[in-house]
Amino acid sequence: MIDRTYTGDVTPEMDGETVAIAGHVHELRDLGGLVFVIVRDREGLLQAVFKEDREPALFEDAEDLGAEDVVRIEGEVTESGQAPGGVELVPESLELIDEADAPLPLEISKDVEADLSTRLDNRGIDLRQPEVKAIFTLKSVLMDAMEDWFEREGFVDVDTPLISKGGAEGGAELFPVVYYEEEAFLSQSPQLYKQILMASGFDKIYETGTAFRAEDFATSRHVSEIAMFDVELAYIEDHDDVMDVQEESLRYALEQVAEHAEHELDELGVDLTVPDEDFPRITFDEALDILEDEFGHFPDDPTDLDTKGEKLLGEYFEEQGHPAFFVVGYPDEKFYYMQNVEGDDIASRKFDLIYKGQELSSGGQRQHDVDAMREMMQAEGVDESNFEFYLDALSYGTPPHGGYGLGIDRLVQQVCDLDNIKEAILFPRDPNRLAP
Amino acid sequence: MIDRTYTGDVTPEMDGETVAIAGHVHELRDLGGLVFVIVRDREGLLQAVFKEDREPALFEDAEDLGAEDVVRIEGEVTESGQAPGGVELVPESLELIDEADAPLPLEISKDVEADLSTRLDNRGIDLRQPEVKAIFTLKSVLMDAMEDWFEREGFVDVDTPLISKGGAEGGAELFPVVYYEEEAFLSQSPQLYKQILMASGFDKIYETGTAFRAEDFATSRHVSEIAMFDVELAYIEDHDDVMDVQEESLRYALEQVAEHAEHELDELGVDLTVPDEDFPRITFDEALDILEDEFGHFPDDPTDLDTKGEKLLGEYFEEQGHPAFFVVGYPDEKFYYMQNVEGDDIASRKFDLIYKGQELSSGGQRQHDVDAMREMMQAEGVDESNFEFYLDALSYGTPPHGGYGLGIDRLVQQVCDLDNIKEAILFPRDPNRLAP
Known part of the structure; x- marks a missing residue:
């Protein structure tokens, strides 16, 4: 199996440890010099924070990601009051496992409620x-x-x-x-x-x-x-x-x-x-x-x-x-x-x-x-x-x-x-x- | 639920206790003055021994039973070296719950091997x-x-x-x-x-x-x-x-x-x-x-x-x-x-x-x-x-x-x-x- 930890198992108590998570890119927030990559797996969500001045090569790769790409990110667990779940990853490596087509036929991360018929047409x-x-x-x-x-x-x-x-x-x-x-x-x-x-x-x-x-x-x-x-x-x-x-x-x-x-x-x-x-x-x-x-x-x-x-x-x-x-x-x-x-x-x-x-x-x-x-x-x-x-x-x-x-x-x-x-x-x- | 004990749970250690069993009549052996009724439930077989001189009314009912009738028999558990499982019932009551048609399309208790197609035709x-x-x-x-x-x-x-x-x-x-x-x-x-x-x-x-x-x-x-x-x-x-x-x-x-x-x-x-x-x-x-x-x-x-x-x-x-x-x-x-x-x-x-x-x-x-x-x-x-x-x-x-x-x-x-x-x-x- 690909070595990884479920997002649900990454807790603030693990501060300082290195873990790998894998999943779909749920959301990308590019704030210029700073990219938040929120990864979704079956247990939930976890964000990795890519900084241009801290890890320039990884940062560039992160900027190229698209919604629903499948990725594996290894990084250091860091307690963070602002992050959802109180914890985030400082990335050490980023692997693009599978690239997703764009645009998506249905929004996933946004709170846009599609009608049931459209949802079922795109059930996957x-x-x-x-x-x-x-x-x-x-x-x-x-x-x-x-x-x-x-x-x-x-x-x-x-x-x-x-x-x-x-x-x-x-x-x-x-x-x-x-x-x-x-x-x-x-x-x-x-x-x-x-x-x-x-x-x-x-x-x-x-x-x-x-x-x-x-x-x-x-x-x-x-x-x-x-x-x-x-x-x-x-x-x-x-x-x-x-x-x-x-x-x-x-x-x-x-x-x-x-x-x-x-x-x-x-x-x-x-x-x-x-x-x-x-x-x-x-x-x-x-x-x-x-x-x-x-x-x-x-x-x-x-x-x-x-x-x-x-x-x-x-x-x-x-x-x-x-x-x-x-x-x-x-x-x-x-x-x-x-x-x-x-x-x-x-x-x-x-x-x-x-x-x-x-x-x-x-x-x-x-x-x-x-x-x-x-x-x-x-x-x-x-x-x-x-x-x-x-x-x-x-x-x-x-x-x-x-x-x-x-x-x-x-x-x-x-x-x-x-x-x-x-x-x-x-x-x-x-x-x-x-x-x- | 109808009160009963599975045959598999009736053991020689229960000698002297009264239990009720319920199931299909697997086999009847009428030896004249003595009828063995072997009852089958999901756990196995247990025989009840009806004696004409001991329980004449029950004996008559037992003689009237047919193969595959559904019965409930209450009786005293008795250790018996000859009985299969080392135990048999001395009947105190016999209830015919459902009468089976006769003859059966397929033998059950006998060791007659029917061909698979006949067996599947009569799968029940x-x-x-x-x-x-x-x-x-x-x-x-x-x-x-x-x-x-x-x-x-x-x-x-x-x-x-x-x-x-x-x-x-x-x-x-x-x-x-x-x-x-x-x-x-x-x-x-x-x-x-x-x-x-x-x-x-x-x-x-x-x-x-x-x-x-x-x-x-x-x-x-x-x-x-x-x-x-x-x-x-x-x-x-x-x-x-x-x-x-x-x-x-x-x-x-x-x-x-x-x-x-x-x-x-x-x-x-x-x-x-x-x-x-x-x-x-x-x-x-x-x-x-x-x-x-x-x-x-x-x-x-x-x-x-x-x-x-x-x-x-x-x-x-x-x-x-x-x-x-x-x-x-x-x-x-x-x-x-x-x-x-x-x-x-x-x-x-x-x-x-x-x-x-x-x-x-x-x-x-x-x-x-x-x-x-x-x-x-x-x-x-x-x-x-x-x-x-x-x-x-x-x-x-x-x-x-x-x-x-x-x-x-x-x-x-x-x-x-x-x-x-x-x-x-x-x-x-x-x-x-x-x-x-």
Whole structure:
């Protein structure tokens, strides 16, 4: 490796030591006889001060630098009250590692706010901004923590296929794939495979995967390619066991973010509240009552919460110290794979998690009685023949089970207070965006 | 959760205690007046002994059970020299949780070896076999260990898109996707995105992702949907830095498997050797010399190692205590994204990792000089316009970098000594298999 110290590790205590830093030229300030070169690496910024009368040869090289050039600067660490971070380098050598083209398609060091579309068109440049990069460092901390929790709890990390013959929830929102001579589709959800694995005795699993939705949307919370964190567990009593897992894992992941992504939260200006109390679990009817009583709000569709309803409920619970809560039991959502309390006319064991006013995931106890599923499919007009592989696998003894799929990008959007979910994705995909 | 103890946690020391176990009925032995019910859960097997004269009501229920029924049995732990594991249950209650259809499409408890195709057709049943499940528990331990290593070393966990306009290595082996009104393709490799992230200053990244290859193959080491572990790091001196990362992370992951998947290795009958010494790094020419001198073998294509050549080299190094080694520098593989030593006529900074006689990954130092890449593309007849998003992102200052993509399924195949890579994938995809 090229010998260097991260800027974040260069502290005033190192005054007098010689170190090398390497990174992009974030900013150049030429004051005549004096050039400040501010170097950016993944940890932050550090300035090197080139003086014409002190190091004339180096000074000339520094004057020739351009924004975003990749450089390595060796120098003496010097405490400095004026310098950002309280420290700067007195250069001893300067190496130009890679020269950047000019001009940049997007400003990086200036506080010029480009619109999101322009930023995404030039995402490679946009990602160089410390406050943009911070989103993805935080996302990495969050994902690692989430996986650590499930690993520790004995869940098996699995991979289910992304190309299949059909989808869990029908055909309209599926992307078709030309699969050799056959027509196939991209996976919308690993739901059916997760359930087969429960029947196979895998007991507790999680998957970090991708879901594809061919919806034609134009909202700030939808994309076509979604990072999913899927969970399924067997031998549950009911959906409360599933909510327990989601609650504990999310709390742990947020704790880890608060502890290990402090710098990133600062960069993003986010004051993260880790929910230390139990997440409230309210029924759909209770949710409607709160909306009516507290806000006089009635969702247009009385069988589902609308975006505004979720937001208002979010405010209501946030005020009581609960950034996250569950809504349990939705009317008119009787899917064949949902478990319902007998005789109940709602999907009584289905739940949604709402975090900071936005739905992050759906889950519930699944139906494991194949006969009941076949009846439901016939009633719903679902073509059973597309699901034989699934029904068949579940017919040879399946323990009661449930699970959920958590949208990782939406979670990051909410944690980081981002206006648009695309900001939480390195290279997002939507109906109009297939590149970069 | 349903109250139960895993069979693996029921030990002879618990003699006299009452526990409940839950799982599938692995085997039933009705000896007249005596029924052995062997219950299987994710940890193993445990038998409950039902005696007609001791518990007549329970005995009747036990006689009615069928293979693969899901049951919960509560009973007294009793030491028993004859029982597998030295312990059995004297039942106090028996609950039938879910009844299995009969007959099974595939035998589970019997030692009947079905052919792989039949097994994969009934994968949900096949995965119930302890020695099949062991592969995936081991795979999970391996993946978790691998991710832990990179997390600890400060690599950022990233996600790059799976649907894109073009591919890294051309169009013939790409799966087309109907993307709204446009034609798009499934990702063959995250290579270009990983490099853009290096230009963006992400410094060190890893990705657990999926690669799709529309090749029309029929070998025991190819599939259409591949689990990949991709790595990229910047500020390298050369490809040796990349090999160091791969070597250390693989050694760590194998150590963890040896330590935490002992039971699974036993189940699979695998004696895992963790390479404790440095992996040998030989040039392609040295590889040819060894094949010629030691085995009289000449690959048909003198610019690449053939399957037999890899296998022979594997044996050669294994005998010297090296299950893994690198082959560095391949002729006729001058891709535009490969870094070469100036004037060299081979891809001198490219390397392959061979583990137990099979290539697991390719990697190398990448080209970060955009002008050199454009020249190379023109020479190779590659349409630059498909790559503008990539060339553009790299043109604004890119540090020297390199990386590799490791095929996780192949690694598991090699670790577990499996004949076919499909055995290492829960629901594999090939030109003839799109379900389950």
